[in-house]
Amino acid sequence: DPGVVLPQEEEYESFVSSLPSNPKLQLLRYQGKWLLQSWVPGIIAIQRGGFAPRRGGGDIVLASLPKCGTTWLKALAFATMARRAHPPAGDEQHPLLRLNPHDCVPSMEKLFAAGLGSKIMDALPSPRLMATHVHHSLLPASITDNPHCKIIYICRDPKDMIVSLWHFVRRRLPEIPFLELFESACEGRCLSSSIWDHILGYWNASKTTVLFLRYEELLHDPADSVRKLARFVGQPFSPEEEEAGDVEDIVRLCSFEQMKNLEVNRAAGLSPVLQQNAYTNGSFFRKGGTGDWANHMTPEMAERLDAIVEEKLRGSGLSF
Numbered sequence: 001d002p003g004v005v006l007p008q009e010e011e012y013e014s015f016v017s018s019l020p021s022n023p024k025l026q027l028l029r030y031q032g033k034w035l036l037q038s039w040v041p042g043i044i045a046i047q048r049g050g051f052a053p054r055r056g057g058g059d060i061v062l063a064s065l066p067k068c069g070t071t072w073l074k075a076l077a078f079a080t081m082a083r084r085a086h087p088p089a090g091d092e093q094h095p096l097l098r099l100n101p102h103d104c105v106p107s108m109e110k111l112f113a114a115g116l117g118s119k120i121m122d123a124l125p126s127p128r129l130m131a132t133h134v135h136h137s138l139l140p141a142s143i144t145d146n147p148h149c150k151i152i153y154i155c156r157d158p159k160d161m162i163v164s165l166w167h168f169v170r171r172r173l174p175e176i177p178f179l180e181l182f183e184s185a186c187e188g189r190c191l192s193s194s195i196w197d198h199i200l201g202y203w204n205a206s207k208t209t210v211l212f213l214r215y216e217e218l219l220h221d222p223a224d225s226v227r228k229l230a231r232f233v234g235q236p237f238s239p240e241e242e243e244a245g246d247v248e249d250i251v252r253l254c255s256f257e258q259m260k261n262l263e264v265n266r267a268a269g270l271s272p273v274l275q276q277n278a279y280t281n282g283s284f285f286r287k288g289g290t291g292d293w294a295n296h297m298t299p300e301m302a303e304r305l306d307a308i309v310e311e312k313l314r315g316s317g318l319s320f
């Protein structure tokens with residue numbers, strides 16, 4: 001119920017246990033959306049006013065559904081925005097060579113769930129760079145109605161996203177059948193409610209404060225997306241930077257092959273911020289392409305999902 005009153009701290013546990021749940025997929029239904037239960041405390045904290053926009057410096061929020069290119073977008077945005085302090089080539093100490101992108105760009109709901117929201121966010125340089133998987137309609141007005149806060153959204157062909165999600169979820173639930181995840185997605189019960197609902201929320205806002213990107217576009221012409229991103233965050237590449245090949249260096253630094261093969265992403269270790277999920281750094285780098293859906297879906301399944309998505313997006317001007 002979107003009109004629900006947010007619980008006080010002491011009522012939180014009983015409030016959460018009263019929410020409709022899907023224990024197998026660890027989902028809770030909150031304000032009309034199916035959400036990973038681990039996100040809910042963070043979302044409530046953010047909605048309660050935990051997120052304080054930075055005056056003057058600005059905030060950049062990277063938004064996505066899981067498995068749509070979040071890790072890549074985090075790397076590209078971080079490399080672009082930090083390029084003066086950390087040149088994308090020739091810096092052996094570049095943070096992206098030593099850290100998983102999720103440790104360079106914090107995920108808001110995880111930070112706020114851990115009670116670290118303001119502590120870590122206050123320490124970030126301006127403009128602050130952060131990320132969320134939360135639906136646009138669940139974000140507070142301090143993000144969505146704030147001219148100093150910009151959102152960059154990335155989406156992906158839902159068929160490839162579901163395949164990627166299945167491989168990811170199998171790390172925790174090895175026995176989960178692909179068909180089960182596929183059916184939930186078709187019924188609009190995937191992570192973050194329905195896929196189309198999440199995409200449309202950001203798409204409809206993209207006429208104003210959201211830069212809308214697609215994973216497939218990034219694959220096709222990553223340099224073009226990096227230039228768009230840099231312009232959008234108010235840090236366009238200068239003719240000198242273009243001449244020096246900085247855009248291409250950023251693309252190379254963040255490329256799938258480069259990132260997947262880094263020691264930090266090959267190691268079985270867990271990144272500090274991701275520990276609670278028990279996913280290793282390497283689990284964010286699998287195949288990194290398009291069309292893997294054909295190895296998991298029959299043509300009929302693909303047609304069915306395409307038709308559902310097409311119908312849901314009809315009239316929006318957006319298609320896959």
Ligand code: A3P
Nearest residue numbers: 067068069070071072164255256285286287288
């Ligand atoms: P696949 O499972 O299809 O390979 P997210 O970061 O949102 O969790 O999305 C993960 C998907 O993005 C995975 O897709 C992963 O391989 C891919 N990915 C991660 N880093 C990438 C990069 N640098 N370039 C291209 N794809 C990348």
